[in-house]
Amino acid sequence: MKIWREYTLTISLLFILVFFWEVTARIINMAFILPSPTAILVKLWELKVVLIAEHLPATLLIIFIGLAISILLGVGLAVSMNQSKIIEKAFYPLIIFSQMVPTVALAPIFILWFGYSIWSKVLVTVLITFFPITINTYDGLRSGSKELKELLLTMGARKKDIFFIVNVPTALPHFFSGLKVAVTFSVIGAAIGEWLGAQAGLGYFSRRMMTQFDGAGVFAPIILLSVVGILLFLLVKWIENKSLKWRQSQ
Amino acid sequence: MDNTVLEFNSVTFSYSGPDNDTKILDSLDFRVQEREFVSIIGASGSGKSTLFRLISGLEQPSIGEILINGNYLTNRLGHVGYMPQQDLLMPWRTIVENAALPLQINSYRKDEARKQVTALLDEFGLSGYENRYPGDLSGGMKQRVSFLRTILTGAPVLLLDEPFSALDAITRLSMQEWLMEQWEKRKKTILFITHDVNEALYLSDRIFVFNQTPVHALEEIKIPMKRPRNLKDLNRPEMIALKDRLLDQLRLKVKP
Numbered sequence: 001m002k003i004w005r006e007y008t009l010t011i012s013l014l015f016i017l018v019f020f021w022e023v024t025a026r027i028i029n030m031a032f033i034l035p036s037p038t039a040i041l042v043k044l045w046e047l048k049v050v051l052i053a054e055h056l057p058a059t060l061l062i063i064f065i066g067l068a069i070s071i072l073l074g075v076g077l078a079v080s081m082n083q084s085k086i087i088e089k090a091f092y093p094l095i096i097f098s099q100m101v102p103t104v105a106l107a108p109i110f111i112l113w114f115g116y117s118i119w120s121k122v123l124v125t126v127l128i129t130f131f132p133i134t135i136n137t138y139d140g141l142r143s144g145s146k147e148l149k150e151l152l153l154t155m156g157a158r159k160k161d162i163f164f165i166v167n168v169p170t171a172l173p174h175f176f177s178g179l180k181v182a183v184t185f186s187v188i189g190a191a192i193g194e195w196l197g198a199q200a201g202l203g204y205f206s207r208r209m210m211t212q213f214d215g216a217g218v219f220a221p222i223i224l225l226s227v228v229g230i231l232l233f234l235l236v237k238w239i240e241n242k243s244l245k246w247r248q249s250q
Numbered sequence: 251m252d253n254t255v256l257e258f259n260s261v262t263f264s265y266s267g268p269d270n271d272t273k274i275l276d277s278l279d280f281r282v283q284e285r286e287f288v289s290i291i292g293a294s295g296s297g298k299s300t301l302f303r304l305i306s307g308l309e310q311p312s313i314g315e316i317l318i319n320g321n322y323l324t325n326r327l328g329h330v331g332y333m334p335q336q337d338l339l340m341p342w343r344t345i346v347e348n349a350a351l352p353l354q355i356n357s358y359r360k361d362e363a364r365k366q367v368t369a370l371l372d373e374f375g376l377s378g379y380e381n382r383y384p385g386d387l388s389g390g391m392k393q394r395v396s397f398l399r400t401i402l403t404g405a406p407v408l409l410l411d412e413p414f415s416a417l418d419a420i421t422r423l424s425m426q427e428w429l430m431e432q433w434e435k436r437k438k439t440i441l442f443i444t445h446d447v448n449e450a451l452y453l454s455d456r457i458f459v460f461n462q463t464p465v466h467a468l469e470e471i472k473i474p475m476k477r478p479r480n481l482k483d484l485n486r487p488e489m490i491a492l493k494d495r496l497l498d499q500l501r502l503k504v505k506p
C-alpha cells in the first residue's frame with residue numbers, strides 16, 4: 001500500500017523509540033513513574049469500555065463545541081480585520097496578547113467563573129485554538145495578488161466581487177493550515193481543561209489515575225487523546241483535499 | 251467620418267514617490283482609430299504599461315484628458331479590455347470559470363456565462379479543456395484563455411501587454427497569426443505592447459515608439475504592408491529598412 005511506503009521511516013522510528021521505552025521501563029521497573037508501553041496497552045484494553053463509552057464522548061463534546069466557536073470567532077475576526085482598518089488596529093494586538101497569557105494559569109479562574117460545567121473547558125479550548133485560525137485566515141485574506149485585483153477592477157468589479165472572487169479563494173488554503181493546527185491544539189486544550197476540573201473526560205480520568213499512582217492508567221487516556229488528535233487532523237486534511245481539488249494539477 | 255476610439259489630449263502623468271515624483275508622460279497627444287492595430291514599443295521601464303494603466307482607468311492623469319469613444323469619463327474602469335503582462339489565471343478555477351470572469355462580474359447567470367464561453371472554446375483551441383485547471387495547460391494555451399477572457403469583456407478596445415513574451419519562438423509565431431485572424435474577425439481595436447520589432451512590424455498598422463522618459467511625443471511609424479499579410483513580407487527591402495530604422499531608435503534610447 002502507498003501509505004505504508006510513504007510512512008515507512010516514521011513507523012520505523014516510532015517502533016525503535018517504543019522499543020527503547022519498553023526496555024528502559026523494564027530496567028527501571030517502577031510502573032507508577034514510567035509504565036512500559038505494553039503495560040499501557042494492557043491497561044487501555046482493560047479500561048476500554050469506561051474510556052470509550054463514558055470519558056471519550058465528554059472530551060469530544062468539548063473539542064467539537066470549542067472548535068466550532070473558534071472557527072466562527074476566528075473567521076469572523078479575520079474578515080472584520082480585513083474589511084476595517086479600525087477593527088484591525090484595535091484587535092490585532094489584543095489577539096497576539098491573548099497568546100502571551102499562560103492559559104494553564106488562567107484555567108482555574110475559568111473554573112471559578114463557570115464551575116465544573118462544560119463551558120470552563122470549552123473556553124480553554126477556544127482560547128488556544130482560535131489563534132491559528134484567526135491569524136492564518138487573516139494572512140490568507142491579505143495575500144490575494146494585487147495584479148489580479150487590478151484586473152478585476154478593469155472589468156468593472158466592485159469591492160464585494162473582489163472579496164469573493166479573489167480574497168476568499170486565496171484565503172482558503174491558509175484557513176485549512178490554521179484549522180489543522182487548531183484541531184491538534186483542541187485536544188490539548190480539552191485535556192488541560194479537564195485536568196484542572198471536571199467530572200468526566202479523558203483528561204479528568206488521567207488525573208484521577210495520577211492520584212492513585214497508576215502510571216499506566218495515566219497514559220492510557222493520553223494514548224486515546226493522541227488518536228483523537230490524529231483522526232481529527234486526517235479528517236481536516238481529507239476535507240482540504242476535497243475542497244482544493246485544483247492543487248492536484250499544479 | 252471620425253472613428254477615433256481612443257484619444258489622449260495633453261496627458262501628463264507622474265508616479266508620486268516618497269521623496270520625488272517620477273514623470274512618465276509629459277503632455278502627450280495621440281489618437282487611435284476604430285479597428286486599428288497599434289503596437290507600442292520602447293525600452294524597459296519607459297512607461298508602456300503605465301500608458302495601459304491610464305487607459306484602463308487604474309491610474310488618473312495629473313493633467314489632460316483621456317477620451318474613449320469620444321466620451322470623457324473620469325471612471326474608465328470597465329470600459330476597455332485589459333490583458334496584463336502575466337496571464338493572471340486563477341489556479342483554483344477551471345478554464346471555463348476563468349474565461350467567464352468578466353461575465354460573472356457583469357452579473358450574467360452562471361449557465362448563460364458557461365454557454366457563451368463554451369461556444370468560443372473551439373476557436374481558441376481549448377475544447378476538451380473546459381473543466382481542467384490552468385496548471386494543466388501549456389503557456390500558449392494559458393495565453394489563449396487570458397485572451398478569451400479579455401474578449402469576453404465585450405469591450406471594443408483591447409489592451410494587450412506583452413502577451414507573447416513568455417512563449418517560445420515557434421508557439422509565438424502561430425499565436426501571432428492566430429491573433430491577426432481574431433482581430434480581423436472580431437472587429438476590435440488593439441493596442442499591443444511588445445519588445446519584439448518583428449512582431450510589431452508583422453501585426454501593426456502603426457507603431458508608437460517610446461523614445462524618451464518622460465515621453466512628450468510618441469514616434470509614430472506607419473507600416474505600409476497590405477493585409478492579409480505573410481511573414482515572408484517582412485523580408486522585403488522596404489520592411490528591412492523600416493526595421494533598421496526602428497532598431498536604431500531603440501538602440502539610441504538604451505545607450506547610457
Ligand SMILES: Nc1ncnc2c1ncn2[C@@H]1O[C@H](COP(=O)(O)OP(=O)(O)OP(=O)(O)O)[C@@H](O)[C@H]1O
Binds near residue numbers: 266267
Ligand atoms: N506603482 C508605481 N509607483 C512608482 N513608480 C512606478 C510604478 N509603476 C511603475 N513605476 C515606474 O515607472 C516607470 C515605467 O514603468 P512601466 O511599468 O510603465 O514600464 P514598461 O515600459 O512597461 O516596462 P517593461 O517593458 O519592463 O514592462 C518605471 O521606471 C517604473 O519603475
Ligand SMILES: [Mg+2]
Binds near residue numbers: 298299300335411
Ligand atoms: Mg510593462
